[in-house]
Amino acid sequence: MTDDVKTAPAFAKAGALRDFATWWGPRPLGQVAVLIAVVLLFYGFASNTLASMARIGISPGFGFLDRAANFEIGESPIAFSAGDTYARAIFAGLLNTFKVAILGCVLATVLGVALGVARLSGNLLLAGLVRGYVEIVRNTPLLLQLFLWIALAHALPGPRQALVLFDTVFLTNRGVFVPRLVVEGMPVWGWLAALVVLAVGIVHLWRGRRRAPGMRRTILLSGAAMLIGLAVIVLASGAQFAIDAPALSGFNIRGGASLTPEFAALLAGLTVKFSAAISEVVRAGILSVRAGQWEAGRALGLRDGQIMWRVVLPQALRVITPLTTSNYLDLIKDSSLAVAIGYPDLVSIVNTTANTTGQAFEALLILILVYLAINLGVSALMNLYNRRVALRGEAAT
Numbered sequence: 001m002t003d004d005v006k007t008a009p010a011f012a013k014a015g016a017l018r019d020f021a022t023w024w025g026p027r028p029l030g031q032v033a034v035l036i037a038v039v040l041l042f043y044g045f046a047s048n049t050l051a052s053m054a055r056i057g058i059s060p061g062f063g064f065l066d067r068a069a070n071f072e073i074g075e076s077p078i079a080f081s082a083g084d085t086y087a088r089a090i091f092a093g094l095l096n097t098f099k100v101a102i103l104g105c106v107l108a109t110v111l112g113v114a115l116g117v118a119r120l121s122g123n124l125l126l127a128g129l130v131r132g133y134v135e136i137v138r139n140t141p142l143l144l145q146l147f148l149w150i151a152l153a154h155a156l157p158g159p160r161q162a163l164v165l166f167d168t169v170f171l172t173n174r175g176v177f178v179p180r181l182v183v184e185g186m187p188v189w190g191w192l193a194a195l196v197v198l199a200v201g202i203v204h205l206w207r208g209r210r211r212a213p214g215m216r217r218t219i220l221l222s223g224a225a226m227l228i229g230l231a232v233i234v235l236a237s238g239a240q241f242a243i244d245a246p247a248l249s250g251f252n253i254r255g256g257a258s259l260t261p262e263f264a265a266l267l268a269g270l271t272v273k274f275s276a277a278i279s280e281v282v283r284a285g286i287l288s289v290r291a292g293q294w295e296a297g298r299a300l301g302l303r304d305g306q307i308m309w310r311v312v313l314p315q316a317l318r319v320i321t322p323l324t325t326s327n328y329l330d331l332i333k334d335s336s337l338a339v340a341i342g343y344p345d346l347v348s349i350v351n352t353t354a355n356t357t358g359q360a361f362e363a364l365l366i367l368i369l370v371y372l373a374i375n376l377g378v379s380a381l382m383n384l385y386n387r388r389v390a391l392r393g394e395a396a397t
Contacts (some may be wrong), residue, residue, distance in 0.1 A: 064357045093349030101332045104270035112278025137276035146269040150341040153261035159253045177246035180257040190237035197229035262343035274331045281323040285316035325382035
């Protein structure tokens, strides 16, 4: 026989207080002590830094950004010369970092996807070669690879003995020269109209990407519409297109677009290094798709190539995208190794700024904040794309 005992309800903490206690966790006094110790440590570090700067006559702050820089930049997307401000110099270095990072991500992705698919091909020789490439590249330091690429770039012959490919590409120790498209006489409204046409075409392609059976038709129609629209704009504006091809002139090569040895070496090193990593990510993503998907595709009469691009890869993106994001972030951060081969990226110019102004702490803070902003921005964009891929995959199942 049991006695019914009524117990008083336990005291319920207020909602905000309970949430705060859960967030704070156990041992609150110990955590407060650690927090105070960390604050005092940073305070002591900041006080010593300010005292040292005052002792050697350096005023803390970011006023140096408006002062004239007394150095040149060998390669800059914007006009820069000694006497321009440090802020403009840092901006030029940031653009150089953007340039190599964006091109590196695009080229590494294209090459990595191709290598990942080739690794799974039935051709044993091709799969073996790709495996050897991946193992060699992934197990050697990136800095060593950059030294190799810059040595190869400087070992190329001079302009008069340049290695010529297709009569238009020149490989020399002064850089790589390639043809470029030049638009002459295009007014401002023409450029704006061209941007609108390209934006509409890209949006149409983006919306039509889900219609896998009609994807080829969508690409052809969108591409044809963009070409016709651009042609109409060119004819209406009176602009002209011209191909500026490089050519040997005297002791140098004139015309076309040129890639400096340092930029070419850095881009090649980043592309090769991270294409190997992305190829393994792509291979793992493809293997994560069940074999039944291949059998279903063959039952529908699709060829293996069609099954890969229309059935397997869209599902594998849910595995590929998060890991590829990590590789993109590593590529952006590892581009800072450009300082070792003389490419004027953000790190190189900020380092020069710190040495010439003595504002090492401020320069380091700028570097940290810029890289943090870049990586957080890339992470946000890739996470947005990853959510769209994941939701689409869940809806398909």
